[in-house]
Amino acid sequence: MRPVYMVGGGITKFAKAHPEKDFRLMVKEAYDYTLHDVPRLSKDMIDGAVGSYFSDHFTRQLKAASMVQDYLGLCPKPSKRVEGGGATGGLCFQSAWEAVASGRMNCCLAFGFETMSRVNTWKGNEFIALASDTNFDFPVGGFYSGYYAMMVQRHMYEFGTTVEQMAMVSVKNHANALHNPYAQKAKRLTIKQVRESPMVATPLTMEDICTMSDGAAVCLLASEELAGKVCDRPVKITGVGSGSDAMRMADRPHGKVILLPHERESDYQHLKYPGVHSFRGGRMAAKLAYEMAGIRNPLEELSFVELHDAYTSSEIQTYEDLGLCRYGEGGRFVESGIPFLPGLDYGLELPKQGRLPVNPSGGLLACGHPVGATGLMQAVFAFWQLQGTIGKHLNDERLQVRNAKRGLIHSHAGTGTYITASILEAP
Amino acid sequence: MDKGTVLYGVDPLILLDHYEIDYHHSYAQDSPFFVGLTKGQLLGSRCTACGYTYATPRAHCMGCGAATSWLALPLTGLVHTFTTCHYGGEVFLKETPFTLILVEFDGADTLFLSRIKGIRPDAVRIGLPVVARFAKAPAFKVTDVWFEPADQA
Numbered sequence: 001m002r003p004v005y006m007v008g009g010g011i012t013k014f015a016k017a018h019p020e021k022d023f024r025l026m027v028k029e030a031y032d033y034t035l036h037d038v039p040r041l042s043k044d045m046i047d048g049a050v051g052s053y054f055s056d057h058f059t060r061q062l063k064a065a066s067m068v069q070d071y072l073g074l075c076p077k078p079s080k081r082v083e084g085g086g087a088t089g090g091l092c093f094q095s096a097w098e099a100v101a102s103g104r105m106n107c108c109l110a111f112g113f114e115t116m117s118r119v120n121t122w123k124g125n126e127f128i129a130l131a132s133d134t135n136f137d138f139p140v141g142g143f144y145s146g147y148y149a150m151m152v153q154r155h156m157y158e159f160g161t162t163v164e165q166m167a168m169v170s171v172k173n174h175a176n177a178l179h180n181p182y183a184q185k186a187k188r189l190t191i192k193q194v195r196e197s198p199m200v201a202t203p204l205t206m207e208d209i210c211t212m213s214d215g216a217a218v219c220l221l222a223s224e225e226l227a228g229k230v231c232d233r234p235v236k237i238t239g240v241g242s243g244s245d246a247m248r249m250a251d252r253p254h255g256k257v258i259l260l261p262h263e264r265e266s267d268y269q270h271l272k273y274p275g276v277h278s279f280r281g282g283r284m285a286a287k288l289a290y291e292m293a294g295i296r297n298p299l300e301e302l303s304f305v306e307l308h309d310a311y312t313s314s315e316i317q318t319y320e321d322l323g324l325c326r327y328g329e330g331g332r333f334v335e336s337g338i339p340f341l342p343g344l345d346y347g348l349e350l351p352k353q354g355r356l357p358v359n360p361s362g363g364l365l366a367c368g369h370p371v372g373a374t375g376l377m378q379a380v381f382a383f384w385q386l387q388g389t390i391g392k393h394l395n396d397e398r399l400q401v402r403n404a405k406r407g408l409i410h411s412h413a414g415t416g417t418y419i420t421a422s423i424l425e426a427p
Numbered sequence: 428m429d430k431g432t433v434l435y436g437v438d439p440l441i442l443l444d445h446y447e448i449d450y451h452h453s454y455a456q457d458s459p460f461f462v463g464l465t466k467g468q469l470l471g472s473r474c475t476a477c478g479y480t481y482a483t484p485r486a487h488c489m490g491c492g493a494a495t496s497w498l499a500l501p502l503t504g505l506v507h508t509f510t511t512c513h514y515g516g517e518v519f520l521k522e523t524p525f526t527l528i529l530v531e532f533d534g535a536d537t538l539f540l541s542r543i544k545g546i547r548p549d550a551v552r553i554g555l556p557v558v559a560r561f562a563k564a565p566a567f568k569v570t571d572v573w574f575e576p577a578d579q580a
């Protein structure tokens with residue numbers, strides 16, 4: 001395999017609805033932004049594309065990625081669609097990486113989108129719940145917020161995680177978004193406001209949960225030779241990993257923790273793993289990505305993380321899967337202030353504020369979650385962070401992580417059924 | 428049913444687009460489980476090679492790949508985790524609030540998703556003993572079984 005670089009990216013702002021543009025035009029906007037940002041790269045240098053969108057139910061247009069391919073004028077170049085639930089964007093990113101790493105392409109476009117506004121929110125929730133076993137899970141009351149609520153109830157039982165710790169994630173991500181014009185739910189919240197917003201599935205409230213959205217994002221990946229020619233500050237992709245777990249939460253085993261290099265078996269003598277409180281697929285994804293990138297202690301060696309915070313609870317669970325803290329310490333990790341940005345006022349006491357910012361963009365909670373675009377949006381934010389161009393692209397420097405050297409992006413499907421982790425490094 | 432053309436907007440032009448479909452859905456190798464529910468049985472499956480026991484049945488073992496055999500689970504178990512849903516997918520909205528539980532059984536390695544009824548939502552807790560109840564008029568769906576607190580048995 002050969003080195004792969006990200007040379008450009010763009011986002012069509014995620015919104016509750018974009019009735020004035022269809023999925024083709026949404027992708028086209030992000031694509032044009034990307035090409036404008038990499039002027040030395042012309043369309044004929046792009047060897048092919050990978051498209052991602054999650055749901056044919058939402059789109060009600062099969063083979064929609066083919067329509068994007070022709071709209072962008074990329075026919076007859078190679079193209080395919082990648083689908084993997086909430087991790088669709090992350091899988092698409094890694095599929096484009098594979099195309100370049102293998103030598104099959106010198107430049108591959110990854111594009112993703114979702115149009116979720118064409119049905120009402122509760123019909124949308126029904127569609128999403130069809131991504132659970134339709135014989136055994138869906139008919140019981142299929143509802144992803146309910147599944148995540150059951151997982152965090154068990155996390156709270158096992159580890160003493162609190163709803164206030166979860167609310168702190170919501171406060172953080174919505175406040176970060178105040179400086180991100182690409183975010184749709186930027187606001188200053190208090191823990192009390194998060195807890196007092198309408199209850200969706202105990203203990204998760206409306207402010208613990210991301211919103212369905214319309215939106216698109218694209219990434220351009222290139223070989224070392226091409227990246228050096230077209231881009232002043234290419235960002236190297238130094239690690240990719242992914243993992244999986246059983247579709248039904250009920251089927252998750254109760255075994256041993258998959259250890260990272262900085263952990264020991266004795267850390268987890270009595271923990272039955274993953275149960276329904278942890279994401280074994282996320283741990284596997286992180287382990288593989290860290291091995292490829294040569295990371296031995298992620299908390300020390302990463303500059304920031306953009307992770308899949310579809311729920312405040314899953315952000316806490318994911319701190320642990322990624323080894324930013326030990327299993328069971330996710331709640332205390334957010335309380336310590338480590339995953340907050342330095343220099344911003346959150347209205348909270350944060351003793352270790354800003355040591356390793358997580359979701360500086362505002363994440364899914366504040367940006368929204370147009371499924372097929374989400375994992376690629378994370379890649380674009382990470383790319384800008386590592387280029388040091390956040391100020392240029394967001395018209396606001398405050399989210400720029402100083403001296404950002406290495407970032408992790410994390411994309412997550414189902415109740416942890418597909419998960420990707422990718423490591424990007426500054427030039 | 429043709430409602431004629433329903434417009435929601437003119438610039439951009441937005442209209443109602445109806446869609447429905449009937450499937451011939453087979454439970455295939457899982458069929459005995461759903462038949463079992465109509466007889467007041469909760470069937471799990473056990474691996475014929477390694478003995479791993481599934482509270483939600485599957486015909487082949489996730490661990491070793493061998494075939495499993497059917498096994499009647501106890502009709503009592505414990506709440507492993509729970510949530511009360513105040514919203515839900517559109518088809519379930521009229522049933523809210525409802526409480527989901529994962530049930531653990533003695534002798535089974537995995538869990539079973541169901542609903543708990545006959546208890547105030549705020550009284551449900553992890554470790555609560557529960558007992559299976561079966562629908563008198565089965566619909567051949569997994570909802571033909573649900574659970575209630577065991578002390579009300």
Ligand SMILES: [Zn+2]
Pocket residue numbers: 474475476477478479488489490491492493
């Ligand atoms: Zn077996």
